[in-house]
Amino acid sequence: MNTNSQLIEKFYTAFQQLDAAAMNSCYSDDIVFFDPVFGLLRGEEAKSMWEMLCKNAKQFSLTYGNIVVLDEEYSTCDWMAKYIFSATGKLVINKIKANMRFADGKIIEHSDAFSVHKWSRQAFGLTGTILGWNSFFQNKIKNKAKKNLVTFMEQKKLK
Numbered sequence: 001m002n003t004n005s006q007l008i009e010k011f012y013t014a015f016q017q018l019d020a021a022a023m024n025s026c027y028s029d030d031i032v033f034f035d036p037v038f039g040l041l042r043g044e045e046a047k048s049m050w051e052m053l054c055k056n057a058k059q060f061s062l063t064y065g066n067i068v069v070l071d072e073e074y075s076t077c078d079w080m081a082k083y084i085f086s087a088t089g090k091l092v093i094n095k096i097k098a099n100m101r102f103a104d105g106k107i108i109e110h111s112d113a114f115s116v117h118k119w120s121r122q123a124f125g126l127t128g129t130i131l132g133w134n135s136f137f138q139n140k141i142k143n144k145a146k147k148n149l150v151t152f153m154e155q156k157k158l159k
Helices: 003-016 020-024 044-056 116-124 126-131 135-158
Strands: 027-035 039-042 061-069 074-085 090-103 106-113
Touching: 003 020, 003 061, 003 074, 003 090, 003 106, 020 044, 027 044, 039 044, 039 135, 044 135, 090 116, 116 126, 116 135, 126 135
Parallel strands: 027 106
Antiparallel strands: 027 039, 061 074, 074 090, 090 106
């Protein structure tokens, strides 16, 4: 098995176990992460996001597969998270395509792609179905996610 494939396996196996420390050990210190909800995160922001998500996960399960090594630097995989969205108590099943770039045995870039509208339909029910396609509603979701991350990081510093 390719080294990058092994790193992907380690990352998602750790995520299945909600082990943010093990997940983050796969990342370089200057990791660049992007997804449609949190937007662009760098370094400690990205690592804190995983820590926050793992800590707050409810009825969480994850599967992953279809790891494709594109070359020595790039790989992709599919993963699916199933969990209860804490803000509404609704079940979410989010199917995600991950793209990763590697250097020196670490993940240096990671982007996750998924439909915010599909996610919001599940997370917010009727409201998400009606408004989830709307950029104003999507920006509201993104701003709340970023605010939660900032609060989490501030609380972490106080400990």
